[in-house]
Amino acid sequence: MPRRVYLQTFGCQMNEYDTELVRSVLRDRGFAFTSEPAAADVLLMNTCAIREHAHARVHGRLAQWKTLKRTRPVVIGVLGCMAQNLKQELLDAHPAIDVLAGPDAYRRLPELLAQALERRERAVAVELSEYETYDTILPERAPGVNAWIAIMRGCDNFCTFCVVPYTRGRERSRPARSILDEAHALAARGHRQVTLLGQNVNSYRSPAPDGRDFAELLADVADVPGIERVRWTSPHPRDFPPALLDVVAQHPRVCRHIHLPLQSGSDRMLDMMGRSYTRRDYVALVDDIRRRGDIAITTDVIAGFCTETDDEFRDTYDLVREIEFQSAYVFKYSERKHTIARRKFPDDVPEAVKSERVTRLFDLQREISAAHNRRLIGADVTVLVEGRAKKSSRQWMGHTDANVTVVWDKDAAPFAPGDRATIQVNDASASTLFGVPVPALAPAV
Numbered sequence: 001m002p003r004r005v006y007l008q009t010f011g012c013q014m015n016e017y018d019t020e021l022v023r024s025v026l027r028d029r030g031f032a033f034t035s036e037p038a039a040a041d042v043l044l045m046n047t048c049a050i051r052e053h054a055h056a057r058v059h060g061r062l063a064q065w066k067t068l069k070r071t072r073p074v075v076i077g078v079l080g081c082m083a084q085n086l087k088q089e090l091l092d093a094h095p096a097i098d099v100l101a102g103p104d105a106y107r108r109l110p111e112l113l114a115q116a117l118e119r120r121e122r123a124v125a126v127e128l129s130e131y132e133t134y135d136t137i138l139p140e141r142a143p144g145v146n147a148w149i150a151i152m153r154g155c156d157n158f159c160t161f162c163v164v165p166y167t168r169g170r171e172r173s174r175p176a177r178s179i180l181d182e183a184h185a186l187a188a189r190g191h192r193q194v195t196l197l198g199q200n201v202n203s204y205r206s207p208a209p210d211g212r213d214f215a216e217l218l219a220d221v222a223d224v225p226g227i228e229r230v231r232w233t234s235p236h237p238r239d240f241p242p243a244l245l246d247v248v249a250q251h252p253r254v255c256r257h258i259h260l261p262l263q264s265g266s267d268r269m270l271d272m273m274g275r276s277y278t279r280r281d282y283v284a285l286v287d288d289i290r291r292r293g294d295i296a297i298t299t300d301v302i303a304g305f306c307t308e309t310d311d312e313f314r315d316t317y318d319l320v321r322e323i324e325f326q327s328a329y330v331f332k333y334s335e336r337k338h339t340i341a342r343r344k345f346p347d348d349v350p351e352a353v354k355s356e357r358v359t360r361l362f363d364l365q366r367e368i369s370a371a372h373n374r375r376l377i378g379a380d381v382t383v384l385v386e387g388r389a390k391k392s393s394r395q396w397m398g399h400t401d402a403n404v405t406v407v408w409d410k411d412a413a414p415f416a417p418g419d420r421a422t423i424q425v426n427d428a429s430a431s432t433l434f435g436v437p438v439p440a441l442a443p444a445v
């Protein structure tokens with residue numbers, strides 16, 4: 001009987017992609033998967049280390065699984081960034097853990113699980129690699145319109161608040177050929193949109209002799225027959241060559257949306273964060289993007305970073321109001337183990353002040369996003385039909401080019417997932433557009 005694996009994922013899109021890699025590696029070695037923890041021989045979680053909240057969820061889940069383990073033999077494994085960042089500390093905190101594997105150790109998972117399953121030995125693999133890009137492994141994807149493609153791994157930027165360089169290692173780009181082969185395979189399997197992933201995609205460079213940069217790769221992926229839309233994330237504001245902006249502005253299948261993490265509107269905070277750009281640089285880049293037409297900009301902002309004063313928070317607040325992002329992820333600073341900030345700066349902004357600043361930014365951004373979306377009432381927007389809406393089985397959904405969710409009554413038009421559809425907007429909230437399909441729908445490609 002194949003060993004049955006229950007695999008839960010926490011965290012970002014890169015972790016979603018890694019989970020698809022893990023499924024492929026284990027499936028190839030005869031493992032099966034179950035969606036029921038109670039039916040599994042192996043309980044795995046792919047973890048995130050970016051904020052304390054993510055850690056708390058993992059500790060909670062491990063406590064539950066430990067109880068399960070008292071009722072029958074089961075192997076518990078922790079994968080991903082939290083495993084890589086905490087290592088022995090996590091093993092000491094949870095004796096029930098049998099397998100610990102970092103983001104560069106997934107090829108070895110079958111052996112690590114065998115060690116735990118067959119020889120009842122603890123198995124640990126947390127070495128970071130300078131070469132591993134998994135480019136010979138085709139991830140096991142769930143059917144759907146969108147598919148992730150990781151084009152690179154790791155990050156060399158060492159922003160002082162960030163744990164990623166310690167959990168995912170140094171930057172390494174996948175060969176462009178393997179990325180394009182994957183895009184062709186995805187199109188052949190009916191995926192109509194791909195999202196290119198990396199911690200800092202715009203420093204992508206295909207290994208010699210190919211040498212394609214990110215702008216060239218993006219255009220080549222968008223030219224793959226059958227791929228209707230290409231999205232990508234995350235860039236760093238520092239490396240934005242005009243050629244990349246031209247591809248976003250001009251290529252008909254590259255979404256006119258850029259996720260551009262700001263983090264702070266204060267130069268002193270940006271300097272302490274090691275972001276290597278100033279408020280003026282960031283605004284100049286936003287102006288450069290907007291000179292190229294209607295390109296939506298979304299962002300990430302941290303409130304309450306070490307020693308942030310009321311005035312410096314004000315700088316961030318005013319810049320968010322000035323730029324009017326389509327949407328923003330707002331986080332309170334969460335000190336992480338191993339990071340430069342933890343070593344060098346006091347985490348001295350009280351939690352209550354951090355929360356209050358996050359709430360003020362969140363409320364401001366919600367007003368701005370709602371205003372952006374209300375401006376679309378009466379207009380036609382084009383979406384790729386994805387299927388059932390999250391909140392109602394009577395509604396279907398898709399996303400605009402700017403990645404705004406659109407929902408409509410599913411009985412209004414006989415769409416199939418992957419269809420390109422035009423929806424006339426008749427209402428809007430901060431996060432969603434509501435509308436009616438315009439009759440002239442495009443046939444499924």
Ligand code: SF4
Nearest residue numbers: 155158159162164199
């Ligand atoms: S660029 Fe992003 S992933 Fe890299 S260190 Fe900075 S915040 Fe972290």
